[in-house]
Amino acid sequence: MTTETRPTEVVPIATLATVNTRTWVDTTDDGAPIPCLMLTYPAPQFDDADPEVVEATMRQVAQSLGAVPAGEPVPDVGVRLTLRGGVALLWFPETGYALKVEHPRWVRALEQFGAALLAVGLDELSQVASVAEVDEYRQNTRAAGRLHFALARVGRRIGGVS
Numbered sequence: 001m002t003t004e005t006r007p008t009e010v011v012p013i014a015t016l017a018t019v020n021t022r023t024w025v026d027t028t029d030d031g032a033p034i035p036c037l038m039l040t041y042p043a044p045q046f047d048d049a050d051p052e053v054v055e056a057t058m059r060q061v062a063q064s065l066g067a068v069p070a071g072e073p074v075p076d077v078g079v080r081l082t083l084r085g086g087v088a089l090l091w092f093p094e095t096g097y098a099l100k101v102e103h104p105r106w107v108r109a110l111e112q113f114g115a116a117l118l119a120v121g122l123d124e125l126s127q128v129a130s131v132a133e134v135d136e137y138r139q140n141t142r143a144a145g146r147l148h149f150a151l152a153r154v155g156r157r158i159g160g161v162s
Contacts, residue, residue: 010094011064015057018042020127021099022134023106026117035109035116037090037101038138038147040125054124062120064092067148070141074117080152083111090118090152115153122146 022038039061041054062068066077082089082098088107089098101107110116121141129137141147 011061011092013095013097015061016092016097016099019061019099020125021101023101023103025106025109032113033109034113035106036119037106037116038119038121038134039099040121040137041123043124043126049124051123055122058120058122062122062148064094065118065120065150065152067118067120067150069145070143070147070149071145074149074151077118077150077152079155080118080150081110081116081154082156083107083154088116088154110154115151118150118152120148122148 018041020040020042022040024036025033026036028034039058041049041058043049065080066075068075080091080093082091086102086104086107088101088110090101091098119138121137123137123141123146125134125137138147
């Protein structure tokens with residue numbers, strides 16, 4: 001994993017309020033558990049989403065987190081996660097807000113590992129997608145270079161309370 005500094009783009013809070021989160025615990029190449037957090041654009045229930053809007057929105061999210069397309073070395077983007085009372089917060093650069101993640105097993109793995117693999121999908125995914133559909137999404141978007149990754153560390157948020 002590499003450490004790289006890239007300029008970030010501020011993600012509007014309205015975007016973060018609608019982003020879907022999916023969590024799971026995977027293993028690293030050396031067999032250690034690593035918590036993974038995937039962010040996706042929610043598929044509208046009744047209308048079709050404009051693919052260009054979906055992609056532009058999720059590229060902004062990926063860029064703000066310093067995530068790069070699958071196949072590139074995964075950058076270590078430093079502290080982006082804080083833990084508080086069994087809850088994880090994913091902070092976005094240049095903002096005062098975070099996504100709250102409350103999945104107990106995932107938060108415990110995050111406490112133990114001290115970092116999480118962030119994945120940002122550039123395509124929409126239904127909020128009610130089954131495990132098989134999520135796995136298919138991950139496989140297809142990764143193969144197509146439409147899943148972006150970054151390694152985020154747990155710590156005290158710079159410039160804020162943790």
